[in-house]
Amino acid sequence: MAARVRVLHLLPDLRVGGGQTVVLGLLRHLDAARFDTGVAALAGPAELRAEFTEAAGAAPVELTAAGRAQAVHLVVRLLRRERADVLHVHSPPDRVVGHLAALAAGVPVVGHLHSEWVHLRPAPDGDPGLGGARRRATAAVRLAAERRAVRHYVAASAHVAGLFAAATTTPVTVLPPATSVSPAAPGERERVRRELGLDPGAPVLLQVARIVDGKGHDDLVPLLHDVRSRFPDAVLLVVGEGERREAFRCAIDTAGLSDAVRLLGRRDDVAALMAAADLLVFPSRSEGMGLVVLEAMAAGLPVAAYDLPAFREFARDGETGAYVPAGAREELTKAVIELLGDADRRAAYGRAGRATVDQRFRWPHAAAVLGEVYERVAAERRRR
Numbered sequence: 001m002a003a004r005v006r007v008l009h010l011l012p013d014l015r016v017g018g019g020q021t022v023v024l025g026l027l028r029h030l031d032a033a034r035f036d037t038g039v040a041a042l043a044g045p046a047e048l049r050a051e052f053t054e055a056a057g058a059a060p061v062e063l064t065a066a067g068r069a070q071a072v073h074l075v076v077r078l079l080r081r082e083r084a085d086v087l088h089v090h091s092p093p094d095r096v097v098g099h100l101a102a103l104a105a106g107v108p109v110v111g112h113l114h115s116e117w118v119h120l121r122p123a124p125d126g127d128p129g130l131g132g133a134r135r136r137a138t139a140a141v142r143l144a145a146e147r148r149a150v151r152h153y154v155a156a157s158a159h160v161a162g163l164f165a166a167a168t169t170t171p172v173t174v175l176p177p178a179t180s181v182s183p184a185a186p187g188e189r190e191r192v193r194r195e196l197g198l199d200p201g202a203p204v205l206l207q208v209a210r211i212v213d214g215k216g217h218d219d220l221v222p223l224l225h226d227v228r229s230r231f232p233d234a235v236l237l238v239v240g241e242g243e244r245r246e247a248f249r250c251a252i253d254t255a256g257l258s259d260a261v262r263l264l265g266r267r268d269d270v271a272a273l274m275a276a277a278d279l280l281v282f283p284s285r286s287e288g289m290g291l292v293v294l295e296a297m298a299a300g301l302p303v304a305a306y307d308l309p310a311f312r313e314f315a316r317d318g319e320t321g322a323y324v325p326a327g328a329r330e331e332l333t334k335a336v337i338e339l340l341g342d343a344d345r346r347a348a349y350g351r352a353g354r355a356t357v358d359q360r361f362r363w364p365h366a367a368a369v370l371g372e373v374y375e376r377v378a379a380e381r382r383r384r
Contacts, residue, residue: 004036005378008084010075010094011039014046014060016241016266017210018291019090019114022156024048025178027055029367035374038082042071042093047266068097075101085378086110092119096142099149108151108377113160113172115288116310120146120167151377154370156289159309173373177289177314178366181298183354184275192269192276196237196262203227203234203340206277206301208270208292209284211242216283216306219329221251223281226333228260231340236261237277239270274299278346279339284308285326290315294361297321297353302346304335314361320353 009023027037039052039060052060061078065071075097079087084105089098090112102109120143153172155161161172193200205224209215220236227234238248238261245263252261267273270292274280280296282305287293290310296303297314303321305311306328317323322335339346 002034004034005085005374006036006083007038007086007088007374008079008082009037009039009056009088010090010098011041012091012093013043014039014041014048014052014062015044016047018289019112020048021291022114022289023090024051024055025180025363026175026367026370027052028180029363030371031367032057034371038084040075040078042097071097072100072104076104079105079107085381086374088112090114095119095146099142099145102149103145108381109149110373110377111146111150111153111170113153113155113164113288115156116160116163116286118163118167120164151380152373154373157310157313159313160288173369175369176361176366177291177294178361178363179291179295179298179357180363181271181274181295183298183300184272188272188275192272196276198235198276199233201233203231203279204277205234205236205279205281205336206239206273206296207236207281207283208239208273208295209282210240211238211245211248213244214285215240215242216285217244217248218251219283219332220281221248221255221257223283223329223333223336224257224260225255227336227340228257230337234260234340236281237264237273238262239264239267239273241266270295271299274301277301279304279336280321281305281332281336283329283332287311293321294357298357298361300350300354302339302349302353304332304339306332314356315353316356319349320356321349 030037037056038058039056041060041062046062063074065074084107087098087102087107088110089095150170153170154175155172158174161174164172198204207220211217224236252258274296280301280303282293287308287310293303293305293311294314297320305323306326307323315321322339324331324335
């Protein structure tokens with residue numbers, strides 16, 4: 001029997017986020033007979049420590065380093081101690097540390113492309129002074145390390161893979177988007193509404209995203225104001241935290257919508273909240289994958305969102321939801337109002353979304369694709 005491939009995931013932290021959710025889903029569905037997986041994080045917060053412990057079968061290693069050099073040293077020691085065959089990196093902080101550590105330890109890297117930001121390009125000229133020269137030199141070193149360390153990329157969507165294709169000759173495999181969310185049990189909608197103090201018949205909108213630039217929270221305030229002119233009892237549930245939370249709260253208060261918006265913070269019961277809602281409103285301007293939209297479809301919740309390239313791989317305008325041009329806030333508002341007034345269309349979109357996910361977008365398939373990448377990279381290492 002062949003030895004299991006030993007894979008170490010290096011993450012920036014263990015906080016709630018789209019990338020962390022993807023990693024958890026993959027860890028839970030990789031074939032344990034073929035893969036031995038571990039997780040390490042460079043810093044806090046560690047909100048998902050218990051979840052990663054359950055998914056990986058062992059507690060994550062939380063590295064505490066005084067600086068980047070020490071972080072690289074700690075990851076090198078960890079790779080050697082765990083006798084890792086593959087290092088899987090995910091974001092800018094862990095890429096920088098992981099590439100250098102992997103080169104020192106002689107371990108090949110799988111780079112995960114979660115977002116649309118193409119980092120595989122030389123730094124622009126910018127500042128012609130000494131500071132600019134240092135930044136360009138540092139960026140060149142990082143790029144050279146990445147090109148040497150990474151043996152394979154996996155992309156969150158075909159859209160993201162296409163953006164990177166012109167910047168690298170390293171193989172890029174698309175991981176199909178996936179979710180484990182399922183429709184709620186009977187009575188869940190009523191239970192959650194009671195717990196939140198929501199009227200059983202009130203129109204309820206839901207937004208799930210970190211409250212940061214680019215996620216569209218600025219569009220939600222005028223959108224809700226216009227929706228309330230047609231549906232005065234409409235309520236918006238907002239799940240997520242972020243550095244723009246207070247600015248968003250101020251905008252809500254200024255618009256006189258304090259009684260119509262519930263800032264719920266971080267929640268572990270998003271699927272239950274989807275059961276309580278009538279519509280997911282998702283005005284994000286940029287997504288590498290758009291996991292929340294896929295989760296809403298899996299839950300049978302219709303979607304109103306901006307039409308982003310990543311969504312087109314699993315969502316269809318007029319079939320699973322309403323998708324309008326990115327930034328067209330008035331068109332999005334119109335779509336929300338129309339859907340709130342048409343229960344039959346909402347139900348049809350919900351059924352179509354759920355069927356689409358069940359047929360094509362569940363974790364076992366995504367994990368199988370990733371497993372093939374791991375085995376390929378590990379086999380190439382053994383041949384060297």
